[in-house]
Amino acid sequence: MSATVADRRIRVATERKHSLHRQRLWALWGSYIALSVFVVMFLVPPFYTLMTSLKSSAEISAQVGSPWLVHHPTLENFWYLITYPNFQRYYLNSAIVTVLTVAVSMVISVLAAFGLSRMGFWGSQTLSTGVFLTYLIPPSLLFIPLFQIIGKLGLINNFWCLVILYPTLAVPFCTWIMIGYFSSIPRELDEAALIDGAGYLQMLWKIFIPVAMPGIIAATIFAFTVAWGAFLYPLAYLYTSNQMVLTVGIISDLIRGDVFQWGKIMAACLLASLPPIIIYAFLMDYYVAGLTAGATKG
Amino acid sequence: MAEVSVRKVVKEYDGGVQAVKGIDLDIADHEFVVLVGPSGCGKSTTLRMIAGLEEITAGEIWIDGDVVNDVPPRDRDIAMVFQNYALYPHMSVFDNMAFGLKLRKFPKDEIKRRVADAARILDIVPLLDRKPRALSGGQRQRVAMGRAIVRNPKVFLFDEPLSNLDAKLRVQMRTEIKKVHQTIPTTTVYVTHDQIEAMTLADRVVVMNGGVIEQVGTPNDLYHHPATRFVAGFIGSPAMNFLPCRIQDGSNGGLAVRVSDSIIVPVPPARANRYGAFKGKDMVLGLRPEHLFEYHEMAKPGWTRIDLPVDVVEPMGMETMVHFFVEGAPVCARVDPTTHAAPGEVLPLTADLNQMHLMEPDTGRVV
Numbered sequence: 001m002s003a004t005v006a007d008r009r010i011r012v013a014t015e016r017k018h019s020l021h022r023q024r025l026w027a028l029w030g031s032y033i034a035l036s037v038f039v040v041m042f043l044v045p046p047f048y049t050l051m052t053s054l055k056s057s058a059e060i061s062a063q064v065g066s067p068w069l070v071h072h073p074t075l076e077n078f079w080y081l082i083t084y085p086n087f088q089r090y091y092l093n094s095a096i097v098t099v100l101t102v103a104v105s106m107v108i109s110v111l112a113a114f115g116l117s118r119m120g121f122w123g124s125q126t127l128s129t130g131v132f133l134t135y136l137i138p139p140s141l142l143f144i145p146l147f148q149i150i151g152k153l154g155l156i157n158n159f160w161c162l163v164i165l166y167p168t169l170a171v172p173f174c175t176w177i178m179i180g181y182f183s184s185i186p187r188e189l190d191e192a193a194l195i196d197g198a199g200y201l202q203m204l205w206k207i208f209i210p211v212a213m214p215g216i217i218a219a220t221i222f223a224f225t226v227a228w229g230a231f232l233y234p235l236a237y238l239y240t241s242n243q244m245v246l247t248v249g250i251i252s253d254l255i256r257g258d259v260f261q262w263g264k265i266m267a268a269c270l271l272a273s274l275p276p277i278i279i280y281a282f283l284m285d286y287y288v289a290g291l292t293a294g295a296t297k298g
Numbered sequence: 299m300a301e302v303s304v305r306k307v308v309k310e311y312d313g314g315v316q317a318v319k320g321i322d323l324d325i326a327d328h329e330f331v332v333l334v335g336p337s338g339c340g341k342s343t344t345l346r347m348i349a350g351l352e353e354i355t356a357g358e359i360w361i362d363g364d365v366v367n368d369v370p371p372r373d374r375d376i377a378m379v380f381q382n383y384a385l386y387p388h389m390s391v392f393d394n395m396a397f398g399l400k401l402r403k404f405p406k407d408e409i410k411r412r413v414a415d416a417a418r419i420l421d422i423v424p425l426l427d428r429k430p431r432a433l434s435g436g437q438r439q440r441v442a443m444g445r446a447i448v449r450n451p452k453v454f455l456f457d458e459p460l461s462n463l464d465a466k467l468r469v470q471m472r473t474e475i476k477k478v479h480q481t482i483p484t485t486t487v488y489v490t491h492d493q494i495e496a497m498t499l500a501d502r503v504v505v506m507n508g509g510v511i512e513q514v515g516t517p518n519d520l521y522h523h524p525a526t527r528f529v530a531g532f533i534g535s536p537a538m539n540f541l542p543c544r545i546q547d548g549s550n551g552g553l554a555v556r557v558s559d560s561i562i563v564p565v566p567p568a569r570a571n572r573y574g575a576f577k578g579k580d581m582v583l584g585l586r587p588e589h590l591f592e593y594h595e596m597a598k599p600g601w602t603r604i605d606l607p608v609d610v611v612e613p614m615g616m617e618t619m620v621h622f623f624v625e626g627a628p629v630c631a632r633v634d635p636t637t638h639a640a641p642g643e644v645l646p647l648t649a650d651l652n653q654m655h656l657m658e659p660d661t662g663r664v665v
Contacts, residue, residue: 188384191351196398196445197372206397210388 046273053077053266060262077267086241087268090249093159094228094272097245100163101227102220105170109219112171113178114204118190128179135172142168143236150237159243165233170226174219181215182208217286221279228276246272300362300375300452300485301327302348307357309343309509317343319509320357328483334496335506335532342457344506345489349455350374362452377446378455381462383438385430385445391417392426395444409448416447419481420474436467440474447482456488460495472498493533497521505529527582527662530655536587536619539629542659543583545576555583555654558625566600566652573656576665584655584664587619590631593646600652606631611639620645 047068052060054073065071081087115121116128146165147156155161185208193203209216234248244252250268254261302325309318318340325331333341346352348359350371358365366374377398385394392413399409417423420440430438439459446454459475460468476499479486490496496503497517505512505520505528513525524530530538541557545565548554553565553573565573593603606629612619613635620639622629631647639645657664 186382186384188380188382189386191349191371192378192380192384192386192445193397194351194371195349195376195378196449197401199372202401207386211386213388 046270049266049269052262053270055263057261057263077263078271080264081268081271086249086253087271089242090244090246090253091271093243093249094245094247095275097159097162097166098224098227098275101166101170102223104163105167105174105223106216106220108167108171109174109178109223110204110209110216112175113182114200114208116175117179117182118208119200131172131179132176135176139169139232143233146233147236156237157239157243159234159238159245161237162227162230162233162245165237166223166227166230169230170223174223177219177222178212178215181212181218185211214286217283221283221286224279225276228272301325301360302453302485302487303358303360304344304348305358305360307344307347307359308355309340309347309352310355316509318347321506321509321511323504323511323514325485325487327485330479330486330488330499330501331504332488332490332496332500332502333504333506334490334493335512336491339506340509341489341491341504341506345455345457345487348453348487349376349378375449375452376455377449377451377453378457379439379442379446379459381458383430383442383462385438385441387430390427390429391422391433391441391444394430394441395448398445398449412448412450413444416444419447419478420444435463436471439463439471443475443478447478450484452485454484454486456486458490459488460490460492468495475499494535497533503533505532507532524584524655524664526664527584527657530584530657530664534586536630536632538584538586538655539590539627540657541583541585541624541627541629543581545573545579545581545656547577553577555581555651555656557583561604561624563602563604563649563651565654568652569654569656572665576656580659581665582657582659584657585649585651586653587630587632589650589653590629590647591650592633592637593648597648598650600650602649602651604647604649605644606647608639608641608643608645610641 051068051070054070054075054077056072056074056076059070059072112131116124116131146168150156150161150165153161153164155164189207189211190203193207198206229247231247234245238244238248241249241253246268250265250272254265254268302323304321304323306320306322307318308316308320310316317338321340321344323331323344333344335341343352347354348361350366350369354367358367360366361374361376386397389397395413395416396409399412404412413426414423417426420443422437422440422444425433425437425441430441433441439462442459456475460471463471472495475488479499488495488499497520500517502514503517503520504514507528513520513529515523520529520533524533524538527540531540544556546554546556546562548562548564552567553570554562555565556562590604594601597603606622606624608620609623610621612621616635618633618635618637618639620631620633620637622631622645631645633639633645633647637645655664
C-alpha cells in the first residue's frame with residue numbers, strides 16, 4: 001500500500017520535472033530563433049560593408065558573381081583613406097569635438113545630477129523631470145533656432161560650434177542616467193560623509209564619483225556615441241572640408257555628383273566605426289550596469 | 299566627551315506632521331542613553347537632530363555647553379554609526395576608518411596610530427586591507443564603529459546599529475558595544491526599537507511614544523516602576539498582562555481587585571493606602587508573566603491562587619510560557635518547565651500581587 005503511494009509520488013515528481021524540462025526547452029528554442037533573426041538583421045549590413053570595402057572599384061562595377069563574396073581582396077580603399085589628408089582632418093576634427101563634448105557633457109551632467117538628486121532644494125523634483133523632457137525634443141526641431149545662436153556667436157562653418165551644440169543633445173540623457181545612479185546610492189553614505197567632515201564638493205569627488213563610476217562610464221559612452229555619430233548638426237553648420245567631421249566629410253568627399261565611390265565609402269565607414277567598437281567592447285559591462293542601476297535596489 | 303541637552307525640541311515636517319513634540323532630555327558626560335520606542339515614535343528623528351542631519355523646527359540642542367542648532371554636522375564633533383553601516387564601498391577598511399581624519403588634515407602617522415588602536419580594540423586588524431563587500435555583517439558593523447572611534451568625538455550616536463544582524467550576532471555585538479563603552483566612555487546616544495538592547499546597554503533608557511518622552515530612567519526603574527501603561531507594556535518580554543478590573547472592598551477590611559466574577563484577589567496591605575482613592579472605579583491591573591507562576595502550597599504574603607484554563611503552552615527549555623484568556627484578555631504566565639500544563643486543562647497558578655501595577659484606563663497613568 002505505502003509502496004504504491006510512494007511510487008505515485010515519484011511518478012508525479014518525475015512528470016513535473018519532465019514538464020519543466022520541456023518548458024525550458026521551448027523557451028530556449030524561442031530565444032535562439034529570436035536571437036538568430038536579430039543577429040542576421042544587425043550583422044548583415046556590417047558584413048556587406050566589410051566585403052565591399054575589400055573590393056576594388058573594378059570588381060564592384062563589374063557586377064559578376066555574388067555581391068556577398070570578394071574574389072580579389074584588396075586594402076587599396078583603406079590605404080587611400082589613411083593617406084588622404086582630408087580624411088585625416090575629418091578624423092582629427094571628430095576626435096577633438098568628441099573628446100571635448102564628452103568632457104563638457106560629463107562635468108555638467110555629474111554636477112547637475114548630484115545637485116538634483118542629493119541637495120534636495122525647492123523644485124529639484126520638477127527640474128529633474130524637466131531635464132528629461134528636454135531630451136524628448138527632436139534635434140531636427142532645434143537646429144533652426146540653434147543656427148541663429150551659432151550665427152550670432154560667429155561659429156558657422158567652425159567645428160567648435162559642435163562642442164557647444166552636442167552637449168545640448170548629450171547632457172539631458174547623461175544627467176538622467178546619473179540622477180538614477182546617484183539616487184541608488186544609500187542616503188546614509190552622504191550623511192556618514194557629512195559627519196566625517198566632508199563638504200558637498202568633497203562628498204561628490206571622494207564618494208559619489210568613485211561609487212557611481214559604472215553610471216559615469218555609461219553616460220560617457222552615451223555622450224561619446226552622440227558626438228561621434230551626429231550627422232544633422234555638422235551637415236547644417238559646416239560646409240568646408242577643413243572644418244568637417246567624419247560623418248559629413250565621408251559623404252561630401254566620396255560622393256561626387258552621382259558618382260558613389262562605394263569601396264572607399266564602405267572602408268571609411270568601417271574606419272569611422274573603430275573607436276565606438278573598441279570603446280563598447282571594453283566598457284560594455286559598465287554600460288549595461290550603469291543603464292540598469294536604480295531599477296532595483298542593492 | 300561632553301554633555302548633551304535637548305530642550306523643548308520640536309520637529310515638524312512639511313504638511314504639519316509633528317514627529318517630535320517638544321521633548322526635554324539631559325544626557326550627562328560619559329553616559330550611555332538609549333532612546334527606545336516603536337516605529338514612528340520620533341527616536342531616530344531626535345538622534346538625527348542631535349547629529350545635525352535634520353533641522354530643528356523649534357527648541358535648542360546643546361552639546362558641550364554650546365547651542366548647536368545651526369552648526370553643521372561636521373563641526374559638531376560627533377560620530378554616528380548607521381543601521382546599514384554606511385561604509386564607503388570603494389575604500390578599504392583602513393581608508394573608511396581614516397576618511398574623517400584625512401578630511402581634518404591629521405598627520406599620516408597620527409592617522410595610522412589611531413586606526414591601528416581602534417582596529418585592535420575592535421579586533422579587526424586583519425581586515426584593514428579588505429573592501430566592505432568582502433566583510434560579513436558583524437565585521438562591517440565593527441568597521442562602522444571603528445570609523446566612529448578613531449575620531450575620538452565628543453558624542454557617539456548609534457542609529458539602530460544591530461537591526462541588520464541575525465539574532466546570535468546581535469547578542470554578541472551588543473556585548474562588544476558595551477565593552478567599547480567601558481573602554482572608551484564617550485557620551486553615547488543609542489536608538490533602538492528592541493527593548494532588550496535598551497535594557498542591557500543603557501545607563502538610562504528613554505522610552506518614546508508618539509513624539510513625546512513617556513519615561514526616562516534606569517533599566518530597573520522602568521521595569522519595576524513604569525510610569526505609564528505604554529512603558530509597562532513596552533518594557534519586558536513577554537509583555538506585561540493587562541486586565542480590566544474594579545477596586546472594591548475586600549475581606550478583613552482591606553481592598554480587593556475584581557477581575558471577573560470568579561477572580562477577585564486581595565490587594566496587599568502595603569498597597570491599600572495608595573489604591574484606596576480608586577475604590578469603586580474601573581482600572582487596569584498589570585502583572586508581569588513572571589509574577590504569575592505555578593501554584594505553591596507554601597504561599598507568601600501577597601500571593602493568591604488563581605485557576606485558569608490553558609489555551610497554549612510554549613516550552614522554552616529553562617521556562618515554559620502558558621497562555622490563557624481571562625474575560626477576553628490574553629494572559630501569559632511564566633511557569634517552571636516541570637509543571638504539567640495542557641491545552642484545555644485548568645492550571646492552578648500563583649499571582650504575586652506584591653508586584654502588581656494599577657493603571658487608569660483613560661490616561662494610562664500607573665497609580
